[in-house]
Amino acid sequence: MLAFWQTAVKNRDLILQSLGRHLMICAAALCLGVLVAVPAGIALSRRPRAAARILAVFSVINTIPSIVLLGLAMILFGLGFAPSVAVLFLYSLLPILRGTYAGLTGVDPKYVKAATGMGMNPRQLLQHVRLPLALPALLTGIRLSAIYVISWATLAAFIGGGGLGDVIWMGLQSYNFPLVFCGTIPAIVLALLASALFNRLIRLAQKHVREEVRR
Amino acid sequence: MIRLENVSMAYGEHEVLRSVSLHIPEGKLAVLIGPSGCGKTTTLQLINRLIVPTEGRIFVGDTDIAEADPVQLRRGIGYVIQEIGLFPHMTIRQNIEIVPKLLGWDEERRNARTTELLRLVGIESHYLERYPGKLSGGQQQRIGLLRALAADPPIILMDEPFGALDPITRESLQDEIMLLQKKLRKTIVFVTHDMDEALKIADLIILMKDGEVVQAATPHRLLSHPANAFVESFIGKHRGSRRLETIRDVMSERVVCAGGDVSIVEAVDLMRREQVPSLFITDESGRFLGQVQIGDLGDAVPEQDCAVSKLMRTEVPAVQVTDSARDVFRMMLDARIDELPVLDAERRILGIVTRRSMVQSLASAVWEEGR
Numbered sequence A: 001m002l003a004f005w006q007t008a009v010k011n012r013d014l015i016l017q018s019l020g021r022h023l024m025i026c027a028a029a030l031c032l033g034v035l036v037a038v039p040a041g042i043a044l045s046r047r048p049r050a051a052a053r054i055l056a057v058f059s060v061i062n063t064i065p066s067i068v069l070l071g072l073a074m075i076l077f078g079l080g081f082a083p084s085v086a087v088l089f090l091y092s093l094l095p096i097l098r099g100t101y102a103g104l105t106g107v108d109p110k111y112v113k114a115a116t117g118m119g120m121n122p123r124q125l126l127q128h129v130r131l132p133l134a135l136p137a138l139l140t141g142i143r144l145s146a147i148y149v150i151s152w153a154t155l156a157a158f159i160g161g162g163g164l165g166d167v168i169w170m171g172l173q174s175y176n177f178p179l180v181f182c183g184t185i186p187a188i189v190l191a192l193l194a195s196a197l198f199n200r201l202i203r204l205a206q207k208h209v210r211e212e213v214r215r
Numbered sequence B: 001m002i003r004l005e006n007v008s009m010a011y012g013e014h015e016v017l018r019s020v021s022l023h024i025p026e027g028k029l030a031v032l033i034g035p036s037g038c039g040k041t042t043t044l045q046l047i048n049r050l051i052v053p054t055e056g057r058i059f060v061g062d063t064d065i066a067e068a069d070p071v072q073l074r075r076g077i078g079y080v081i082q083e084i085g086l087f088p089h090m091t092i093r094q095n096i097e098i099v100p101k102l103l104g105w106d107e108e109r110r111n112a113r114t115t116e117l118l119r120l121v122g123i124e125s126h127y128l129e130r131y132p133g134k135l136s137g138g139q140q141q142r143i144g145l146l147r148a149l150a151a152d153p154p155i156i157l158m159d160e161p162f163g164a165l166d167p168i169t170r171e172s173l174q175d176e177i178m179l180l181q182k183k184l185r186k187t188i189v190f191v192t193h194d195m196d197e198a199l200k201i202a203d204l205i206i207l208m209k210d211g212e213v214v215q216a217a218t219p220h221r222l223l224s225h226p227a228n229a230f231v232e233s234f235i236g237k238h239r240g241s242r243r244l245e246t247i248r249d250v251m252s253e254r255v256v257c258a259g260g261d262v263s264i265v266e267a268v269d270l271m272r273r274e275q276v277p278s279l280f281i282t283d284e285s286g287r288f289l290g291q292v293q294i295g296d297l298g299d300a301v302p303e304q305d306c307a308v309s310k311l312m313r314t315e316v317p318a319v320q321v322t323d324s325a326r327d328v329f330r331m332m333l334d335a336r337i338d339e340l341p342v343l344d345a346e347r348r349i350l351g352i353v354t355r356r357s358m359v360q361s362l363a364s365a366v367w368e369e370g371r
Helices: A003-010 A012-046 A046-065 A065-075 A081-105 A110-119 A122-159 A162-171 A177-212 B040-049 B070-075 B091-094 B097-101 B108-119 B125-129 B137-149 B167-184 B194-199 B220-224 B231-235 B264-274 B294-298 B325-334 B355-367
Strands: B001-013 B013-022 B029-033 B056-062 B076-082 B155-159 B188-194 B204-209 B213-215 B257-259 B278-282 B289-291 B339-343 B349-354
Touching: A003 A012, A003 A177, A012 A046, A012 A081, A012 A122, A012 A162, A046 A081, A046 B001, A065 A081, A065 A122, A081 A122, A110 A122, A110 B076, A122 A162, A122 A177, A162 B097, A177 B001, B001 B040, B001 B188, B013 B040, B013 B056, B013 B204, B013 B213, B029 B167, B040 B056, B040 B076, B040 B155, B040 B167, B040 B188, B070 B076, B070 B108, B076 B137, B091 B097, B091 B108, B091 B137, B097 B108, B108 B125, B108 B137, B108 B167, B137 B155, B137 B167, B167 B188, B167 B194, B188 B194, B194 B220, B204 B220, B204 B231, B213 B231, B220 B231, B257 B264, B264 B294, B278 B349, B289 B294, B289 B339, B325 B355, B349 B355
Parallel strands: B029 B188, B029 B204, B076 B155, B155 B188, B257 B278
Antiparallel strands: B001 B013, B001 B056, B204 B213, B278 B289, B339 B349
16 A cells, blocks of 8 residues: 555656546547437437447447457557547447437427427427437436546557556556556546546436426 | 318328318317217327328418428417426426427517416416426416417317316316416317316317217207217217206297288187197298287187287297396296297297296206106
8 A cells, every 4th residue: 555655656747647648538539429429319319220220230349349449440540649539439439329319219209299289390309308308318328438438548558549558557567566556546536536427417417307207 | 260171191091080171260169079099189180280181181270281381380379288298307487488489589578478377377476487397287287288378379279188187176277278268269179088078168069980070069059969879879978967057958949930920810720739828920031029829819809810910919028049047047937927939149039938848947957857
């Protein structure tokens, strides 16, 4: 424990720098994932039959070991930040896609009927009714993606992406196990914090939707 | 106001509506009723184009709705559904103001309208900032009703709006809709499977079965002249216990009339044959002119060829068919009147109320005995 603290203090700058880098990679991958998967989920919710097939394809992507995908990304994009983000982005897609799709198709048809009957066009229906009601499920998807991406980002070090993986890798190579923990523990804490943040958002989004259910 | 012309609707082989033609006049509350699967909800949803018919034409006002933009059409038609469907993530105010907002009303106008609506049904304004989940089912549907009325549309469609509510709440909402209808004169199309509800609130009842209209008539007409055995069985229990509201409910249609030009001999003969003590005299188009009684004729025996109109009493009290039965009963008892002709708005004779018909209708109402 003491060794761990000493190592941590000694490598303070490296750890903080790697943490910053780690956050950047994750945030970039997750943002891209949301930007692509949410609209894709909306599109899928209109075609339930195609949706089943497309979701199956993405499930396959997520079963490919990350190290393989990282290798592929390295061949395609070379080393560094971009390929790391690209791979993590691919991994982030499925949970968000699933969450968006489940949220939208799970909206009680009575709301859609009422909204359509009142004269909302499809865009207004989505914006004012379907998305707000799907929000808890959608956020649950993003939360899952965030946790995945944060833990898998440690592997980005292998293709020169940097981040907390660098610290772990350095520790492993030099048999400096306290240093390994200096990379691992921040990654775990980061994942837990992200999870807590999203749980809070989900509760907020659920507040009134839940009340209706309880009635 | 709303007109359906030979509208048919089929899902593949399955026919839901078969050549339905309907006319719902402006300002009336029309009830679509029938056993489940009769096509009543389908008919309702045709009007705001939630469903497009396979054949036939539908007019709202003068527009053929097939040529209208469905989104614009729906904004001009209020819509209330059984599941209520208030949006749980919006406050009561936001829920009520949805259509005004879609129509681009500014905030001031929306606020004024919402305040006006709340006053109309006596809901306090502190409810506005709450969420629907906090309200009871009855309160929610009251808000659902306001939401439909928000942009002041001339037409409101209601799909079994009170079906999921408990009987007491349902009664009070029925009273409310009748009160609102009296104040606002909307054209309302109301779907229900509850005949009590239909009889209570409807101006016009449209009874459907297997995708066809069996009978469209006023509640009174439906009860008194059911078109066929199905209508009779559907209204079943309501026939016996019909309420005595207007004179129409208690009058006898057996009334003996004669033209003013018949002679005294003929008149006496007619009275003997029909076994009545008096005759009502009418003009050519059936309008009421006066009455002759057998006692008056007896004095005129020498002038047997004289026309009966000369002996006719013209100062005869008469009642309108829409008068309250209760008031007329009181009048007959207080003024010791034995019989009264019942007239329509054009003074044509429709029937007669006698002490005998009065007692008979009372007996049938109390003991549900045949009439």
